[in-house]
Amino acid sequence: MTNSLVSIILVVVFCGLAAGTRTTLFLTEAQDAVSAVADDGICKSMVETQGYFCEEHMVTTRDGYILSIQRIPVGQSGKTSGKRAPVLLQHGLLMDGITWLLSPPDQSLALLLADNGFDAYWDWTWDELVDYDLPAIFQYVHDQTGQKLHYVGHSLGTLIALASFSKGQLVDMLRSAALLSPIAYVGQVTSPLARNAADSLLAEALYWLGINEFNPRGKAVIELLKHICQKAGVDCTNMLTSFTGQNCCLNSTIVTVFLEHEPQSTSTKNMIHISQMIREGTIRMYDYKDEDENRKHYGQPTPPAYNMKSIPNDLSLFLSYGGADALSDVNDVQLLLDNLKDHDGDKLVVQYIENYAHADYVMGVNARQAVYDPLMAFFKLQ
Known part of the structure; x- marks a missing residue:
């Protein structure tokens, strides 16, 4: 393969699509x-x-x-x-x-x-x-x-x-x-916004309200984020930094383009799953928090783990x-x-x-x- 031309395939997931979603x-x-x-x-x-x-x-x-x-x-x-x-x-x-x-x-x-x-x-x-x-x-x-x-x-x-x-x-x-x-593992994330959102059950709160789409630009999410941003140790004056960490190498032009198009929506259930991983430090399938429901989906009372050693x-x-x-x-x-x-x-x-x-x-x-x-x-x- 070293001497041949190579073709590239680009795939993007976990978010909304320009014309809708999945x-x-x-x-x-x-x-x-x-x-x-x-x-x-x-x-x-x-x-x-x-x-x-x-x-x-x-x-x-x-x-x-x-x-x-x-x-x-x-x-x-x-x-x-x-x-x-x-x-x-x-x-x-x-x-x-x-x-x-x-x-x-x-x-x-x-x-x-x-x-x-x-x-x-x-x-x-x-x-x-x-x-x-x-x-x-x-x-x-x-x-x-x-x-x-x-x-x-x-x-x-x-x-x-x-x-x-x-x-x-x-x-x-x-x-x-x-x-x-x-x-893979996310139990040690240092992002104050991500950590507090997970610990505050932000996604679960939306789910309980019947909101299945997690829209970062939507009123419900914004109101919940405002609540989190008022907590001690959470500085949301720069939302990107509070979420991702202190990026070294961005310029204002690229950030402007980013904000014109992103962030996009994801499913609230997906956010719950990620929050579970942050709180528990595990790589498991979605936990329904009900043994009967887990058995219905997985045939066991707890969700199966993904074993990274099996790669x-x-x-x-x-x-x-x-x-x-x-x-x-x-x-x-x-x-x-x-x-x-x-x-x-x-x-x-x-x-x-x-x-x-x-x-x-x-x-x-x-x-x-x-x-x-x-x-x-x-x-x-x-």
């Missing part, structure tokens, strides 16, 4: 969502405006939902010769596919990959990602390209990948995976984490690395960037030099 195939609104994505999706608003060709695709999961994904098949030069290895990009919580397009073209990972001989896709959703969405997307990309693919995940995009790999899923279609700000030792992994990251805390990352201690030495590359926080990985002005160039070099060796 849309059920059997509702009339689904067709409206499909049309809206084609007319006003990320391709037209963020990719084609930069002079890149972009394709809109639809993937149907086996539980009957439509996922929208975008593909950047070639770089700005338009050259299509050679075999381009696919790369899948997966964003994190409360984000969407624009994650990979926030920076200028010569610094955005999606466009960099296309310019460097990769073939790119991404998708966004939040529910049943491990069991339904990610397998459907992997299979679709594999079928379209006829090749195994590389994967890039940021934040919760790493969690769904790790959970899938631990169950032996997707690995037969995978060439390698890059995990940026890896999320195949010969799976090629590139893992990068930051010393200032308040969500992917260094101590939690170390727990993950402890579980990977028997991984084949030549199949695991670990990068530590002392001054990087959570958002630097997708918006940092030096992310290309610090992270993306080493990441692409890693891919080309696989």
Whole structure:
């Protein structure tokens, strides 16, 4: 693979989509969502405006939902010769596919990959990602390209990948995976906003009120966040910093673009699940907090755990984490690395960037030099 051109697939999940969310195939609104994505999706608003060709695709999961994904098949030069290895990009919580397009073209990972001989896709959703969405997307990309693919995940995009790999899923279609700000264990997050939201049962409160969509811009969430921000030790004057940690390398222009498009919605149930992980320090499936309900879903009184030690030792992994990251805390990352201690030495590359926080990985002005160039070099060796 070293001498051949490589194609990139970008996937984004755990958030709302420009034309809706994880849309059920059997509702009339689904067709409206499909049309809206084609007319006003990320391709037209963020990719084609930069002079890149972009394709809109639809993937149907086996539980009957439509996922929208975008593909950047070639770089700005338009050259299509050679075999381009696919790369899948997966964003994190409360984000969407624009994650990979926030920076200028010569610094955005999606466009960099296309310019460097990769073939790119991404998708966004939040529910049943491990069991339904990610397998459907992997299979679709594999079928379209006829090749195994590389994967890039940021934040919760790493969690769904790790959970899938631990169950032996997707690995037969995978060439390698890059995990940026890896999320597996989150029991030691230092983000005062995330910690207090979890401890205050913020998501549970919304769920009890019958609010199934966690909309960060919605009135109910804003009111609850105001309450949390009044607590001692929680400084919300800079919401991004209080959530992600002190990012070293953002500029005001990129942050402005970010705020124009993000954050996006996710499901309230998804936020409850993440809160459970923060409070309990575990990597388990969703806990219904009722033994009978858990038995109904899992056949046992407690939710099953994902075993990180079950990740195949010969799976090629590139893992990068930051010393200032308040969500992917260094101590939690170390727990993950402890579980990977028997991984084949030549199949695991670990990068530590002392001054990087959570958002630097997708918006940092030096992310290309610090992270993306080493990441692409890693891919080309696989």
